[in-house]
Amino acid sequence: MLTEDEKHLIEHVWEKVLEHQEDFGAEALERMFCVYPSTKTYFPHFDLHHDSEQIRHHGKKVVGALGDAVRHLDNLSATLSELSNLHAYNLRVDPVNFKLLSHCFQVVLGVHLGREYTPQVHVAYDKFLAAVSAVLAEKYR
Amino acid sequence: MVHWTAEEKQLITSLWGKVNVEECGGEALARLLIVYPWTQRFFSTFGNLSSPTAIMGNPKVRAHGKKVLTSFGDAVKNLDNIKATYAKLSELHCNKLHVDPENFRLLGDILLIVLATRFAKEFTPACQAAWQKLASVVAHALAHQYH
Numbered sequence: 001m002l003t004e005d006e007k008h009l010i011e012h013v014w015e016k017v018l019e020h021q022e023d024f025g026a027e028a029l030e031r032m033f034c035v036y037p038s039t040k041t042y043f044p045h046f047d048l049h050h051d052s053e054q055i056r057h058h059g060k061k062v063v064g065a066l067g068d069a070v071r072h073l074d075n076l077s078a079t080l081s082e083l084s085n086l087h088a089y090n091l092r093v094d095p096v097n098f099k100l101l102s103h104c105f106q107v108v109l110g111v112h113l114g115r116e117y118t119p120q121v122h123v124a125y126d127k128f129l130a131a132v133s134a135v136l137a138e139k140y141r
Numbered sequence: 142m143v144h145w146t147a148e149e150k151q152l153i154t155s156l157w158g159k160v161n162v163e164e165c166g167g168e169a170l171a172r173l174l175i176v177y178p179w180t181q182r183f184f185s186t187f188g189n190l191s192s193p194t195a196i197m198g199n200p201k202v203r204a205h206g207k208k209v210l211t212s213f214g215d216a217v218k219n220l221d222n223i224k225a226t227y228a229k230l231s232e233l234h235c236n237k238l239h240v241d242p243e244n245f246r247l248l249g250d251i252l253l254i255v256l257a258t259r260f261a262k263e264f265t266p267a268c269q270a271a272w273q274k275l276a277s278v279v280a281h282a283l284a285h286q287y288h
Contacts, residue, residue: 034266110257123176
């Protein structure tokens with residue numbers, strides 16, 4: 001469970017993410033496709049070239065959803081309910097992939113925040129992304 | 142035997158040349174103990190691990206982190222023979238240290254994030270992919286002698 005301090009850290013750091021939503025989202029996806037090629041199997045219909053319009057658009061969507069989660073840290077289940085349905089009944093992405101994207105998103109935060117991605121911020125985000133992943137998978141069965 | 146492209150080898154060795162092993166190693170181990178606190182189970186003799194600040198400042202953590210990352214360097218120097226390079230260490234981690242190999246994967250991911258914070262733009266997706274592969278190969282080699 002996220003402590004109050006962790007929630008503050010997450011919200012504070014998210015201010016920096018807001019300035020680069022589309023970039024961070026696109027970069028996280030690009031890293032995921034590059035480092036974990038099996039994740040591309042969920043996007044056969046996408047142009048996966050560097051900086052493609054589809055990747056930028058999708059990256060912005062993903063980060064937008066994470067932003068919703070950040071604004072409702074005490075109520076992730078309700079906030080992400082629609083997305084949870086989508087992933088369970090339509091997309092059916094194997095949950096192992098949530099970990100892969102979470103890791104790549106953290107790498108993006110590390111790259112852009114550098115020293116500011118302190119161990120305390122790191123653990124807060126690791127917990128936050130794990131909580132989001134769990135909510136996305138909670139209706140799978 | 143693992144196949145490395147010339148590009149992967151170049152990405153690995155050139156970044157390694159710039160890594161401060163003591164600092165990165167110490168930081169990686171500290172982050173492991175902070176982000177995944179259950180890993181502290183292997184370090185009951187390390188003294189004060191009661192808070193992130195205590196862990197970051199703990200000299201034993203720093204020293205051991207340096208030792209671990211120095212050993213990681215052996216993989217970089219022997220990319221074509223990683224399994225053999227870690228055979229003895231694998232036996233040690235299984236028979237004496239009793240470390241669940243999942244911990245090697247956790248440390249590998251943490252190391253990648255530390256590299257990201259230190260190398261920023263230079264840590265391109267291709268660079269991350271090469272290093273992710275290396276971390277995975279090292280983890281696999283360390284687990285190889287388990288029985």
